[in-house]
Amino acid sequence: MSPRALIIRKAVSNRIQLSHQGLGDVKGLIVADSLVTLPHVRSVNFADNGFSAKGVSRIMRSLMSCDVLLELDLSRNAVGMCNIF
Secondary structure (H helix, E strand, C coil): CCHHHHHHCCCCCCEEECCCCCCHHHHHHHHHHHHCCCCCCCEEECCCCCCEHHHHHHHHHHHCCCCCCCEEECCCCECCCCCCC
16 A cells, blocks of 8 residues: 555544555555554554564654554564564
């Protein structure tokens, strides 16, 4: 899903389902940066997208300013047991 498509969803949905899309770190960060501008998004599913620990860290930092986000699924990504912040 492109960032432009996320803008279209702005007033339509409060859930973004992006699991199993193979986004990888670079595209994941682009999408995360776009989510900050969506005031109604409460839940994002980023499961199984091939994010590394470094990618998850960058995504988390990007989403920290998203005050309304209540649920973030980053399961099934290759994060491992490390400090991602």
